Amino acid sequence: MEMVIFPATPQDVPALARMRRDAEDWLAAQGIRQWPQGHVAPERIAEQIDRSEWYMARSGEVPCGAFRLLWSDPGVWEGRDTLAAYVHGLMIDRGHAGGGVGAAMLAWVEDRARGAGTDLVRLDCVEHNTRLRRYYADLGFLEVGLRTFSPRWTGVLLEKRLTSEC
Template sequence: MEIHPAIARDAVTILTLRHAAEDWLRARGIDQWTPREVPLTVIEKQVLRGEFFVARDSRSAQIIGAVRLIWSDPEIWGESAVRAAYVHGLVIDRSLVGVGLGRDLLTWAARHARDEGAETLRLDCAETNPALRRYYRNFGFSEVGVRDLGRFEVVLFEKFLR
């Protein structure tokens, strides 16, 4: 697997992976992402701003996962004096669930954030998603708060990188 900044033509694949994740979550009754709430134009803008990174299969060059890494998140986290990186939109090819791809993308995000001077890596997930909460805790993240987004509450997670 190789991870690189996404390019414009990757936006469609990123959105396709997200749609598969949205459908999977919905089928399990998990209110994490509303299906089709994010249009292609939003993903395209995020890619153009350099926020998305894609994981490609080393042999086929096919995109097998993606992660959005940003350097501020006032909407969910508020303003912060701590230099932090924020993970959003982590998606993997549903056919590769269970092989550690999500863990590998989080490991890469933590290393990249640390290399860029971040002290912490932050992310969030729906309060009603106990499996994902456990996954993040097992990866070394600590639950540090809850934020009401109106439609649902998210749990805030943080992992110190130093």
């Protein structure tokens, strides 16, 4: 599948909101409390697009994935915030699950990180999502800490040091 990744625009809000709702519903059906259902309103997505945080992956005209990319994240990485590519909200359209979209998007982020002068990509996920933790480990991410956000939500902090490419 040929995929193109580009900055999201205001016209992408409905597709992003649908993809997020579908991901929330799927996670809930799996018993994973990573993203509360209905937690991210379309208005919030629009604000994040205005700050140039969202990126969309498309195969032709079909959205197949999306993520937010930040260059600082003191809210999650308090005391450890440094120049890095911070990935949030990584989601795959359910119709494209298992097709390598997530790995391709993260590889794209790695290229952007190198271009921005950093060799570090960071992300986080809920502690009890062992399947996602394994997935990230398989892609070379190391677990470097835990962060408790609430009594019901502890996150695992993960990072990947990028190797030089010649």
